[in-house]
Amino acid sequence: MIRISQLKLPIRHTQQDLEQAVSKALRLKAIQIDQINIVKKSIDARKKNDIRYIYTIDVTLKQSEGLYEPEVIKRSKNVNVAYSEKSEYTFKPSGQNKLNHRPVVVGTGPAGLFAAWLLAKHGYQPLVIERGDEVDKRVKAVKHFWESKALDPESNVQFGEGGAGTFSDGKLNTMVKDANNRYPLIMETFVAHGAPSEILYLNKPHIGTDKLRNVVESMRKEIIQLGGEVRFRTKLTDLFIENNKLVKIELNHKEVISCEVLISAIGHSARDTFLMFLKRGLMLSPKAFAIGLRMEHKQKMISQSQYGDAYIHLPAADYKLTHQTKSGRGVYSFCMCPGGFVVNASSEEGHLAVNGMSNYNRDEENANSAIVVTVTPEDFGKNEPLSGLYFQQKWEALAYKTGNGDVPIQLFGDLLRNRESVTIGNVTPNLKGKYRLSNLNNCLPNFVLEAVIEGIQAFDHKIKGFAEEEAILSGIESRTSSPIRIHRDEAFESNIKGIYPCGEGAGYAGGITSAAMDGIKIFETVASRFLPI
Incomplete structure (x- = not known):
């Protein structure tokens, strides 16, 4: 060519x-x-x-x-x-060891989904377990939560078919280097399962939450068609280890099955599973992540700032903003959703977290983005494996208390003056779930609030109007990435043989495509060691 x-x-x-x-x-x-x-x-x-x-x-x-x-x-x-020559994904399984039991994949987010799909394509007949619901039931459960505040801790914005990305903008860009053509494989697979073909060439591709749901369902159906099994409402509850090697797993606190290959793609919010892993001897350590607030502006203002008068002929504009504060903290926009929604993304009773979500058309009135600050293990207090997780829980509990169970929101001008908001200004919240005018100064550490405020004011020099006092903030954004890392060696295996941590929850990815690529790497490792069933 x-x-x-x-x-x-x-x-x-x-x-x-x-x-x-x-x-x-x-x-x-x-x-x-x-x-x-x-x-x-x-x-x-x-x-x-x-x-x-x-x-x-x-x-x-x-x-x-x-x-x-x-x-x-x-x-x-x-x-x-x-x-130009067309580059293709060309990996071929070469394993010689016999598997006595089918591999088990835990989680149906992008990491687990791609690991399972490739295993199924190559004859490994994986068992895929997911603690939440299949996507149609999950959507209904989430809608019910947004309308009633009745949280299902097993099926929500974080847990269920497709993982946390199912309720997102469906961004597919990645900064991961890709000499093995895993990224084109991901994109072509998405298109083959119903994603718009334009994701193959757009510089900043996205699917949108509405279309992504159909894609993950289609991939699940193909896994089953190829000989795999997918079980929903099935949680990994224990590990059985002999001589530092996995031999069995427990499901839902009652069923025990033999297992020699376990791919752990549990996502960044599976806190109970992290705790179980720690008790069973897996090596975990705290890692840096980011925490802050989500901010809404009129999409028209953002698009005009980015494109001028030509904005009416172009897709809804996005932005990516960074700032280093006077104290040396990094503050940046994260998971920007053009023409989208803020969503109540909670997964634990008595705790509250928010996220952003857009449909494919990105045609809602508001743009939103998280404005977050990097926090490190030094900020967590105690340097222990789950200290970052406990840090998240502390501030999510305060957010829940501040909003009395609703999403606490505040005008930026009121945040500056440390006073509770009492009325909405010219930006009407576009929020999935109930919200309450509050004071977000109660929801985050002072050093995070100070950095968020300084960052927003700095971003106003790049996008005029960004720091307008009637812009809406909601809190808290705490699930930007996993607060822990599950250690693995160069062959992607944990310190306990037979367990392969992968994806965002294990601390090795940051988004749909990077998680999917990590899942592909785990498939390659398993297929380089073992024969198909």
């Missing part, structure tokens, strides 16, 4: 305009081109009076025209035209 990079077109261009630009770049007639495939599409908004789409395009030529690709490239005299 021939690859064309840095192909710039106006934001209101047509498909014909794109085809003509490709022909011009190659100095060919349209009839000589067989296929045009978009590899990447992004927005260049550096000049707001001349915003452009930038494409990377792969082109195949018609063989009947007698064209020789190297000659076409040379004749184009264009530094952005080069030869």
